[in-house]
Amino acid sequence: MWELKEYRFAATAQEAGALRRQGPGKGAYIAGGTDMYLQPVDCDFVVDINNAGLSDxxxxxxxxxxxxxxxxxxxxxxxxxxxxxxxxxxxxxxxxxxxxxxxxxxxxxxxxxxxxxxxxxxxxxxxxxxxxxxxxxxxxxxxxxxxxxxxxxxxxxxxxxxxxxxxxxxAATRRCASYKLTRSAEDISLVQVVVALGVENGKIETARIALGAVAPVPMRAVLAEAQLVGQSVADISLDLVADAAAIAAGECEPRDDHRASAEYRRDMVRVLTRRQIMKALHDETTITKDSGGTVA
Ligand SMILES: Cc1cc2nc3c(=O)[nH]c(=O)nc-3n(C[C@H](O)[C@H](O)[C@H](O)COP(=O)(O)OP(=O)(O)OC[C@H]3O[C@@H](n4cnc5c(N)ncnc54)[C@H](O)[C@@H]3O)c2cc1C
The missing domain is CATH 3.30.465.10 (Uridine Diphospho-n-acetylenolpyruvylglucosamine Reductase; domain 3)
Known part of the structure; x- marks a missing residue:
């Protein structure tokens, strides 16, 4: 049972800060409350920020x-x-x-x-x-x-x-693809992979590969990203994409829990990163005509 002494409402961001510092005791901000009601934060009062002009x-x-x-x-x-x-x-x-x-x-x-x-x-x-x-x-x-x-x-x-x-x-024009791997539609991620590629004149100028649920914090696979930068979209090889995906799998730090093993998560990073890079390239590449590499 969450025992709050007070529930305060802020009308502006500045007031939210002031109400939180005002005391007595320890305060916390609350927005939708969907995390806080499940796992109450240790505090004496909350400051509701839903009407503080932060919803634009x-x-x-x-x-x-x-x-x-x-x-x-x-x-x-x-x-x-x-x-x-x-x-x-x-x-x-x-x-x-x-x-x-x-x-x-x-x-x-x-x-x-x-x-x-x-x-x-x-x-x-x-x-x-x-x-x-x-x-x-x-x-x-x-x-x-x-x-x-x-x-x-x-x-x-x-x-x-x-x-x-x-x-x-x-970032608005990046070519993107993402996948959330879960046990059921409403469950949290086992693994999440997002790929966003900035392509100019047929070349990958910017590459972002972001991963969720496979490290202590959400992370970018920066070494894998570096593999892609400078590559021509039309000529990129299946091997290079597979290498980038394997590097991403090496960069993450998954752990075992009741949802999945660390080993499974790492392998899914490899598989999903490879697939999301391919999707983000919009099949413009000649990749599929390469040496008959498989998609796994
Ligand atoms: C049934 C269910 C299913 C869910 N499924 C998913 C899911 O699939 N994926 C997923 O990612 N999450 C999921 N969640 C978790 C949750 O809904 C999300 O993380 C949600 O976006 C939290 O936002 P909130 O506004 O409810 O946060 P709150 O509960 O209001 O706050 C969460 C924390 O953030 C702090 N906080 C909030 N806003 C601010 C701010 N502007 N500045 C500083 N601190 C702030 C609060 O003090 C608190 O510590 C699920 C939750 C439930 C109940």
């Missing part, structure tokens, strides 16, 4: 996509501005997170701030180079999402508020 989805004149931290997963999954960005990859991630009732209150900020290795929104946002905007009453800071997670359930936030996330305009 907007595209800046420069083309960056901004997601307020308190935007629900349902709103992300149904917003046309999100559909237009990176082949709808964020929609896919949001609509595979939990079930419909959960998505209608669960927020993108809560998903990241709870900081589980299996947080479904983390790999797609990592693959699209998201920046986190963080604030308290006195200061504001922006931190790349790649530097946001410290360890399971720990982020760089301390007592600060995640205000929102920005995705650069350049």
């Amino acid at each position: 989805i907007a595209r800046t004149p420069a083309g960056d996509l901004f997601l307020g931290a308190a935007t629900t997963l349902h709103n992300i999954a149904t917003n046309p501005l999100v559909a237009d960005f990176a082949e709808g990859m964020l929609i896919q991630a949001a609509s595979h997170c939990g079930n419909r009732p959960v998505r209608s209150t669960a927020t993108v900020g809560g998903n990241l701030c709870h900081a589980l290795p299996s947080a479904d929104m983390a790999p797609v946002l990592l693959a699209l180079d998201a920046t986190c905007y963080i604030a308290d009453e006195e200061s504001q800071e922006s931190v790349p999402l790649a530097d946001f997670f410290v360890s399971p359930r720990v982020t760089v936030l301390d007592d600060r508020l995640l205000v929102g996330l920005a995705l650069p305009a350049e």
Whole structure:
């Protein structure tokens, strides 16, 4: 039983910070509450941020996509501005997170701030180079999402508020593919793989391979990414893609649990990374005409 002494409502991000610091005792922010009600945080009071002006989805004149931290997963999954960005990859991630009732209150900020290795929104946002905007009453800071997670359930936030996330305009045109491997449609990820490739003049200029549920925190497979950069889409070989996938499998640090063994997870990173790279290349490559390599 969660015994709270007080439930406070913030009307702005600044007020949220002030209400949290005000005491007495220890405070915590609450958004959708879908994680907090399941695993109550040790605190005396909560500050509700749902009406603090943090629920906007907007595209800046420069083309960056901004997601307020308190935007629900349902709103992300149904917003046309999100559909237009990176082949709808964020929609896919949001609509595979939990079930419909959960998505209608669960927020993108809560998903990241709870900081589980299996947080479904983390790999797609990592693959699209998201920046986190963080604030308290006195200061504001922006931190790349790649530097946001410290360890399971720990982020760089301390007592600060995640205000929102920005995705650069350049990521909007990346070729993307992702896969969430689960035991059932509503279960959390066993393995998640997101591939996002920036292609210019037929060459891979930017490669992102982000992985979920296979390390203490959501991660990028940077060595595997490096294999792909500079490659011509038309000429890339099946062997090179298979090598990149094997490198990604070597980079992750999965562990055994009741859902799957570490060995299975690592092998699924290899298989799914290879498949997502192929999908992201949109079959433009001559890859399938190569030496008869198999897809496994
Ligand atoms: C039935 C069910 C199924 C689920 N399935 C999935 C799934 O498939 N995939 C998945 O990834 N998750 C799943 N979840 C977990 C959960 O729904 C998500 O992680 C959700 O996005 C959390 O958001 P929230 O707004 O409910 O967070 P809350 O519970 O409100 O908060 C979570 C944590 O983040 C902190 N916090 C929230 N917002 C901020 C902020 N802006 N700044 C600083 N700190 C903040 C809170 O203090 C708390 O510590 C499931 C949950 C349930 C109940």
